[in-house]
Amino acid sequence: MKTAKPFLKWAGGKTQLIEQFLEYFPKELRNGGLVNYYEPFLGSGAVFFFIANNYSIKSAYLSDINEDLVLTFNVVQKNVKGLIDELYDLKKNYLAKNETKREEFFYEIRTKFNQEKSKIDFSNYDDGWLNRAAMMIFLNKTCFNGLFRLNRKGEFNVPFGKYKNPAIFDEENLLAVSEVLKIAEIVTTDFEKIKTKIKKHFFIYFDPPYRPISDTSSFTSYSKHNFTDGDQKRLAQLYHDLGKNGNKLMLSNSDPKNENGKDDFFEELYKGFNIQRVKANRIINCMSEKRGKINELLITNY
Numbered sequence: 001m002k003t004a005k006p007f008l009k010w011a012g013g014k015t016q017l018i019e020q021f022l023e024y025f026p027k028e029l030r031n032g033g034l035v036n037y038y039e040p041f042l043g044s045g046a047v048f049f050f051i052a053n054n055y056s057i058k059s060a061y062l063s064d065i066n067e068d069l070v071l072t073f074n075v076v077q078k079n080v081k082g083l084i085d086e087l088y089d090l091k092k093n094y095l096a097k098n099e100t101k102r103e104e105f106f107y108e109i110r111t112k113f114n115q116e117k118s119k120i121d122f123s124n125y126d127d128g129w130l131n132r133a134a135m136m137i138f139l140n141k142t143c144f145n146g147l148f149r150l151n152r153k154g155e156f157n158v159p160f161g162k163y164k165n166p167a168i169f170d171e172e173n174l175l176a177v178s179e180v181l182k183i184a185e186i187v188t189t190d191f192e193k194i195k196t197k198i199k200k201h202f203f204i205y206f207d208p209p210y211r212p213i214s215d216t217s218s219f220t221s222y223s224k225h226n227f228t229d230g231d232q233k234r235l236a237q238l239y240h241d242l243g244k245n246g247n248k249l250m251l252s253n254s255d256p257k258n259e260n261g262k263d264d265f266f267e268e269l270y271k272g273f274n275i276q277r278v279k280a281n282r283i284i285n286c287m288s289e290k291r292g293k294i295n296e297l298l299i300t301n302y
């Protein structure tokens with residue numbers, strides 16, 4: 001079976017950076033000494049998939065504050081065959097249309113997705129989740145840039161993407177993803193609540209929303225709430241607390257020094273831990289001449 005990889009496009013997805021993360025993973029993960037994994041800012045799950053494909057972890061707790069993301073992961077885990085059937089129907093319907101009709105269809109699905117939200121019980125899995133997960137994947141692959149953005153009312157408001165031939169889903173990959181998710185518990189929660197789940201000897205990877213690099217930087221609101229400096233501080237406190245009990249912690253974020261060499265925000269918050277820098281290919285603001293390699297911080301407690 002093919003190895004599992006992300007089935008959603010997600011802002012801040014780590015697929016491109018994993019090769020560089022490798023040497024910073026704890027050695028106990030590589031030699032089989034760490035078998036419990038936690039990822040509290042799941043997003044598209046790029047790091048979880050890499051770890052599940054390559055190391056022998058036995059349990060994984062995956063969480064995110066985005067309830068539609070978590071719903072979709074749960075459906076892939078619990079009813080992948082049903083999901084593939086729904087996706088085939090959506091894809092067939094969509095690809096049979098010309099561009100104007102495709103755009104109309106996209107907005108119909110977007111409206112349905114938003115109207116039905118209040119009827120969904122996000123805390124208890126039920127059959128109603130199936131159709132919503134299919135709509136989530138469809139919208140993600142046909143909307144502009146694969147963004148997930150909500151307005152203040154909590155409605156998904158990303159416009160149509162105008163792709164010629166969007167690969168809405170990859171059946172083989174969804175089956176592989178469902179397989180690796182068998183060891184996982186996937187829940188919607190704020191990162192701070194994970195405290196109660198963590199016991200001893202976990203490997204925990206934190207990938208919070210980036211601290212905006214500049215006032216002009218675009219995106220990123222994954223939920224109704226922005227991730228503020230106050231949240232970054234809350235996270236640093238949690239990091240300090242969880243470092244006990246033999247847990248291995250790794251955290252990534254964009255380096256504020258990319259823009260302002262004097263910005264010591266993360267050095268202050270994570271004083272006493274190991275702070276490494278790896279190179280990321282990312283647009284740091286709207287000006288194209290600023291595109292190119294910038295630093296990403298990698299903070300470990302080992």
Ligand SMILES: C[S@@+](CC[C@H](N)C(=O)[O-])C[C@H]1O[C@@H](n2cnc3c(N)ncnc32)[C@H](O)[C@@H]1O
Nearest residue numbers: 012013014041043044046065190191207209222
């Ligand atoms: C940078 S993305 C993670 C990307 C992921 N590593 C990947 O490879 O796709 C950050 C994630 O944090 C989630 N998030 C934002 N605020 C949160 C909070 N307070 N608690 C938990 N998750 C949160 C967002 O929904 C988003 O999916």
